[in-house]
Amino acid sequence: MPARKAFALRLDPAVHAAVERLAATELRSANAQIxxxxxxxxxxxxIEVRPTAPPRRGRPPADTAGD
Incomplete structure (x- = not known):
C-alpha cells in the first residue's frame, strides 16, 4: 500500500461524533470516512483527485542480463 500522509486534525467534538456515527453506518473507520x-x-x-496506483505485488522480474 502506498504511504499515507499523516497529520494531526483538530475537530470540534460534535463534528467528530457526527463523522463517527456516519462512519459506523457505512462500515468505515472515522479516518476513512473523513x-x-x-x-x-x-x-x-x-477538483479531480485520482486514486494512487496500488503497489506491484509478487516477485520482481528475473534479471536476465547476467546470464
Missing part, C-alpha cells in the same frame, strides 16, 4: 467526505467535497468543487 477521506471519503474530503474526496466528495473536492469533486463537488471540480
Amino acid at each position: 477521506e471519503v467526505l474530503l474526496r466528495e467535497a473536492l469533486k463537488e468543487r471540480g
